[in-house]
Amino acid sequence: MMSSQDALERLYKIAEEIYEDLAQGEIPKMKLAARNRSNIVFNNRYGVWKYGDAKITRSAKKLDGAYMLLRTLYVMEFIKEMIRDKKSSTLREMYYIS
Amino acid sequence: MGFAFKKPHLARIFKGVCVLAIGCAMGIAHRMAKKQREISVAEFFEKNKQILGFDSLTKALVVSVKEAVDNALDACEEAGILPDIFVEIQGVSKDEYRIIVEDNGPGIIRKNIPLVFGKLLYGSRFHAIRQSRGQQGIGISAVVLYGQLTTGKPTRIISKIREEEVAYEVLLTIDTKKNAPRIIKETPKLWDREQGTRVEVTIRARYVRGKQSVYEYLQQTAIVNPHAQITFVEPDGKKTIFKRATDKLPPPTREIKPHPHGIELGELLNMARNTKAYRLTSFLTTEFSRVSPKIAEEICKKAYLYGDMRPQEMSIGEAKRLLEAFKKVKLMAPPTDCLSPIGETLIKKGLKNVLGSLRPSFYAQPVTRAPKVYSGNPFIVEVGLVYGGELPKDQPVKILRFANRVPLLYQQGACVTTKAISSVDWRRYGLEQRGGQGIPVGPAIILVHVASTRVPFTSEAKEAIADVPEIREEIELALKALGRQLRLYNVKKERKSKLSEKFFLVTKILPEIARKSAEIVEKPVPPLEPVISKIMNVVWIDEEITKEDGKTKVKVRVANYTSKAQHFTLYGDYPIGAVIETDGIHEEDYIKWNIDIAPVSYRHLYFVLEDADKYGETNYYVDGINPNIVIGAEPLPGDWNIKLSEIEEILEEEGEEEEIEEEELEEDLEEVMDDE
Numbered sequence: 001m002m003s004s005q006d007a008l009e010r011l012y013k014i015a016e017e018i019y020e021d022l023a024q025g026e027i028p029k030m031k032l033a034a035r036n037r038s039n040i041v042f043n044n045r046y047g048v049w050k051y052g053d054a055k056i057t058r059s060a061k062k063l064d065g066a067y068m069l070l071r072t073l074y075v076m077e078f079i080k081e082m083i084r085d086k087k088s089s090t091l092r093e094m095y096y097i098s
Numbered sequence: 099m100g101f102a103f104k105k106p107h108l109a110r111i112f113k114g115v116c117v118l119a120i121g122c123a124m125g126i127a128h129r130m131a132k133k134q135r136e137i138s139v140a141e142f143f144e145k146n147k148q149i150l151g152f153d154s155l156t157k158a159l160v161v162s163v164k165e166a167v168d169n170a171l172d173a174c175e176e177a178g179i180l181p182d183i184f185v186e187i188q189g190v191s192k193d194e195y196r197i198i199v200e201d202n203g204p205g206i207i208r209k210n211i212p213l214v215f216g217k218l219l220y221g222s223r224f225h226a227i228r229q230s231r232g233q234q235g236i237g238i239s240a241v242v243l244y245g246q247l248t249t250g251k252p253t254r255i256i257s258k259i260r261e262e263e264v265a266y267e268v269l270l271t272i273d274t275k276k277n278a279p280r281i282i283k284e285t286p287k288l289w290d291r292e293q294g295t296r297v298e299v300t301i302r303a304r305y306v307r308g309k310q311s312v313y314e315y316l317q318q319t320a321i322v323n324p325h326a327q328i329t330f331v332e333p334d335g336k337k338t339i340f341k342r343a344t345d346k347l348p349p350p351t352r353e354i355k356p357h358p359h360g361i362e363l364g365e366l367l368n369m370a371r372n373t374k375a376y377r378l379t380s381f382l383t384t385e386f387s388r389v390s391p392k393i394a395e396e397i398c399k400k401a402y403l404y405g406d407m408r409p410q411e412m413s414i415g416e417a418k419r420l421l422e423a424f425k426k427v428k429l430m431a432p433p434t435d436c437l438s439p440i441g442e443t444l445i446k447k448g449l450k451n452v453l454g455s456l457r458p459s460f461y462a463q464p465v466t467r468a469p470k471v472y473s474g475n476p477f478i479v480e481v482g483l484v485y486g487g488e489l490p491k492d493q494p495v496k497i498l499r500f501a502n503r504v505p506l507l508y509q510q511g512a513c514v515t516t517k518a519i520s521s522v523d524w525r526r527y528g529l530e531q532r533g534g535q536g537i538p539v540g541p542a543i544i545l546v547h548v549a550s551t552r553v554p555f556t557s558e559a560k561e562a563i564a565d566v567p568e569i570r571e572e573i574e575l576a577l578k579a580l581g582r583q584l585r586l587y588n589v590k591k592e593r594k595s596k597l598s599e600k601f602f603l604v605t606k607i608l609p610e611i612a613r614k615s616a617e618i619v620e621k622p623v624p625p626l627e628p629v630i631s632k633i634m635n636v637v638w639i640d641e642e643i644t645k646e647d648g649k650t651k652v653k654v655r656v657a658n659y660t661s662k663a664q665h666f667t668l669y670g671d672y673p674i675g676a677v678i679e680t681d682g683i684h685e686e687d688y689i690k691w692n693i694d695i696a697p698v699s700y701r702h703l704y705f706v707l708e709d710a711d712k713y714g715e716t717n718y719y720v721d722g723i724n725p726n727i728v729i730g731a732e733p734l735p736g737d738w739n740i741k742l743s744e745i746e747e748i749l750e751e752e753g754e755e756e757e758i759e760e761e762e763l764e765e766d767l768e769e770v771m772d773d774e
Contacts, residue, residue: 015618022612025628061633063599066607073614080618 151559216279360474
């Protein structure tokens with residue numbers, strides 16, 4: 001399991017990338033695992049389906065991408081608060097609470 | 099004896115038979131001959147009203163008004179007078195209407211009044227080769243004839259020329275047997291006009307509004323005659339004034355000689371018989387246009403004729419050879435100063451003036467083609483298009499057809515303009531059209547004007563233009579040029595709506611992303627300008643309208659979303675109203691701003707209009723900047739300067755008001771001085 005410190009650091013890194021893009025005058029973007037059928041692989045160790053190695057880039061150049069980036073940042077802030085308060089939540093619950 | 103007796107007897111019988119036989123034969127022929135006689139033109143049209151367009155009661159009214167108004171406009175233009183035309187229709191009884199048309203033209207001399215109105219085929223333009231509305235001299239006398247035929251009432255004409263003190267009032271009918279006027283009463287009359295003509299005809303007719311009505315006819319006349327002011331009073335007293343949009347008369351058309359390519363054999367023989375020239379070569383050079391002495395020699399040579407021969411002695415065979423020779427030599431196209439196109443600017447002005455209430459969102463720059471020739475007759479095609487606004491989206495486009503500045507309301511399907519419109523594939527230009535053929539569907543009005551010394555009408559009623567390949571091709575080419583403009587407009591509109599999404603992105607979402615990410619990484623919010631310019635990379639111009647106290651305030655926002663500072667000139671060509679306040683430079687008919695704008699920054703401009711209740715959209719133009727990066731403004735059209743000179747003249751009329759204002763100001767000043 002990932003420690004909460006690790007999680008915080010990795011979240012911070014995503015936000016930092018977006019921030020750095022903006023500061024350098026680039027259109028902010030983020031890379032994430034491709035969400036399509038060919039990019040799902042069975043992980044033998046955990047016995048579950050996981051995303052594969054294919055990545056896609058979401059950028060703020062278009063309205064959809066910008067919305068997604070902004071939403072991600074809000075989710076990130078929520079997770080940060082949860083970790084700080086030592087709470088846990090499901091994705092569904094998160095939408096209800098926030 | 100018997101023989102002697104028999105002989106005269108036989109002779110008598112023979113004689114008798116002969117007389118009988120001859121009598122029989124001659125009897126039929128003679129009896130037929132008794133019935134054979136000349137038909138007067140008046141009688142002919144009396145029986146064949148439909149040839150002149152009097153086929154229904156509603157149509158009779160439109161045709162009658164049209165003939166009278168055509169005459170009025172032609173008379174004014176020929177005399178170089180700005181036409182001021184008054185049209186009134188009064189209901190006399192259920193099916194009877196009185197048409198009154200009055201103009202401020204030069205008037206008609208007393209002697210000619212009965213002939214002009216009371217004799218068919220009497221006119222000034224039949225023999226002249228130049229562009230005019232009327233031609234045969236049938237029109238107005240046919241109306242007089244129709245009136246007397248259907249109501250029995252005579253026509254009243256009042257006309258006054260400038261040189262005389264009094265006007266003459268004439269009451270007349272037409273003697274159809276003789277095709278001559280029958281004057282009922284002729285009296286001098288005091289008239290408070292300096293000059294002009296007034297016609298009052300009572301006809302059997304039906305008054306309607308809407309499609310194919312007198313109103314529509316006058317409205318369309320106003321579009322293509324922006325120099326004319328037309329006042330219309332309907333039977334119920336409703337008064338409409340189609341205001342003058344320009345003070346400039348169309349340049350007078352010059353009469354030209356026939357071009358060899360348009361001549362027929364009979365015409366040629368007639369001309370040769372009646373010429374004063376002694377030699378064939380001089381006949382060719384003096385009686386035809388575009389024939390130089392050198393070309394005349396060449397024609398004679400190709401026709402195997404002596405240039406020295408007397409043209410009066412030319413035989414039919416020789417004339418035929420001459421015609422053939424005409425085709426073999428290269429001739430310049432006929433001169434075109436015999437034509438008077440409306441011009442691109444005035445078409446736009448006319449359309450705006452009359453259709454402004456429909457608030458079309460796009461006025462295409464009208465297209466006037468270069469003059470062309472069909473069988474020796476020069477012609478010019480002009481087309482205009484308006485699109486969008488409150489025009490119905492689900493109906494076929496409206497077609498406004500004109501020939502020599504006269505609206506054509508009937509027989510749309512038979513007209514070359516309709517055929518040309520139907521054969522263009524409008525789908526690629528953004529209008530719906532089933533199968534790429536037929537009249538397209540969409541919120542558009544298409545205007546087509548054909549001007550020629552001889553418009554090839556399909557009938558005497560002048561309702562449709564015949565399908566001449568040369569004319570059709572010109573119309574199609576002009577329509578396609580308009581179509582390209584329409585497509586460009588639609589592409590730009592789409593681009594603008596896509597960019598307005600981005601506009602929301604850079605003004606709302608992006609700052610939020612920046613704020614949020616800065617909060618998480620606990621750093622100051624970074625400057626966003628470079629990112630914004632990367633996402634947008636355009637100069638954005640849009641307007642926001644607020645209305646209060648009858649004033650229209652237009653705020654113009656200019657946003658430079660590029661990474662460079664921009665310097666350019668912005669022109670605002672507002673549709674209607676008068677500018678009372680602006681932060682730009684107010685020129686005669688538009689507003690100009692010199693803009694200097696830093697990268698990713700905004701500028702707010704404004705102007706306030708008065709009398710602009712029907713304000714649509716202002717056309718914005720830019721100059722001194724790459725127009726591809728500008729959204730919301732077009733590049734300055736190439737004819738902008740030409741437009742300016744014309745606008746200056748147009749404004750002379752409005753200048754009167756300004757002068758009054760100046761006088762008022764002076765009075766005010768005097769008052770102030772007096773007070774002091």
